[in-house]
Amino acid sequence: MRRNQLPEGVQDFLPAECRAKRDLEETLRQEFMKNGYEEIETPSFEYYDVFSDGIGAYMQENMIKFFDLNGRILVLRPDVTVPIARMISNNFAEEGQFRFFYIQNAYGVEDYTIGQRSEFTQAGVELVGKGGSGADAESIALAVRSLLGAGLTGFKIDIGQVGFYKGLLQDGNIPGETAEELRELIDNKNSVELEYRLDQLGVDSALREKLLALPGLFGGREVLEKARALSGNAACAAALDNLEAVYQLLCEFGYEKYLSLDLGMLHKYHYYSGIVFRGMAHEMGFPLLSGGRYDGLNGEFGIDRPAVGFALGVKRVLIALERQGSLRVKRTKKTVVAAQAHWAKAAFLQAEALRQAGQVAVFEIDPAPEVLAGYAADENVDAVYYYSDQAQPERRK
Incomplete structure (x- = not known):
């Protein structure tokens, strides 16, 4: 290894790109502040236990770990949402709503072929203490405005509802590990492997057909009608009611052209409990932002509160702007x-x-x-x- 060689997954930001990055961060900061969000900052590293247990758990091989002087395991934060839940439990015991935003680096071992790095800057918001479709729509609307404010034009916000998938599973006896495996196949729209695995498991034919339909349930408002025909149980109906209400609000806000429904989108993080969404640009093969509702996460740190939010990848947005020909680097005379x-x-x-x-x-x-x-x-x-x-x-x- 050469002494001047960088570790895999990190980069130097030279003056022009660093300027563009700082300009974008400041644009996002101003957008978040205009919407009543206050900036917070959490430590770059936490105890391993913060990320190793419960619904906020991460695969340990994806975390960068080391030891403190007392031999306790520490990790560089792979995510900012979980540390914010920990922060809230320590500092905000009172009831109420909290609107926080952050612009921080996160760290992890990811697949570089999909645009992720070992060190990456995220700009995100968390609306804590407010449930319901209105809060979900507020978060997605802010995601739209953030991308527009950054200068992006050709993008879509895909919206799903993980409660619909969880509701479908109530119709069958599928253990947790298998449900996670199926979730990943559906999220990747790997219908061939999904069908093979369902046959292996001997899943009931009615449930099998419903799960096989999920990867293809994306598009406009017609998706809701198709989904209602799949299952009549209360959990699925409630999930679709929430999704429809959020979609209707966003259309009323004037954002319909930026929206797409996708009930086969099932985020990898276990803490998501309802609405999920991600921002995609035509020039990119991976999300610019992702988020959703995570009502159970704060309870794992002692204070149960509903919450919704999203994180935007700063580097990814810069790449999208460059590919769209919209990246304008301010020159300092x-x-x-x-x-x-x-x-x-x-x-x-x-x-x-x-x-x-x-x-x-x-x-x-x-x-x-x-x-x-x-x-x-x-x-x-x-x-x-x-x-x-x-x-x-x-x-x-």
Whole structure:
């Protein structure tokens, strides 16, 4: 291994991309704040137990683990939602609604072929303490506005309801591990393998046909009608009622053209309990954002509260903007004030005056001729002033 080699799954952000990243983060920060969300920050690492138990559990091989000085296992956070649930239990015992947002890095071992990294910046929101279709619609509407505010145009928000899948499973005796395996096949729309596995399990023919229909249940409002024909149990009906109410609200908000229903979308995180959604762009083969309702997660940390939210992948949105031709990197114009050493004071004072006026000023003492020439050729440099043998500078650009 070379000393200058990066670990797999991380990257350096050079000036132009770093500028674009910071601009996007600030755009999202302002959007979240305009909607009444307050920024919070959680530690980069937590105790392993925070992520290893219950519905918020992660596969241990996907977490980056290490030990503290006392031998306790720590992990770099693979997700921000779970730490926020832990934070709320420690600091907000009172009842009420909380609107939080974050822009933080998360870490994990993921499949790089689908656009994930070992270190990735997420911008997300959590609406805690409010259940119901109205809160679900609020979260999805903010996801739409966030992508629009970032400058994206060709995108869709796919909306599903995991309660419908869980309701279908009530019609059969399928153990938890098998239900998770089937969930993954349905979410990946792997109908061939799904059919093979259902036959292996000997699933009742009626339930088999319903589960096989799930990967194809996507589209517009007609999906709701098709889904209601699949099952008449109360859990499925309640899930579809919620999905229909959320969809109707979003249409009333004027967002119908950005929406698609998908009852075969079943997020991998176990804590999702109702509405789930993800943002997809035409140029990308993986989600820009994902989220949903997770009513049981906060209860695992001692205070049971409903919650809904989403996380947006900052790097993924930057890639989508670039592929759409919409990425605009703001150029910082600057003035260079250079001087021979004995005129340094005059040059320094001029540079300070420019900075006080809100301009960017680079101060150089005894620059080499090629350095001055480089500044003069730089399109981001508005002017070059050089103090040599006189008190008044010579303008080189």
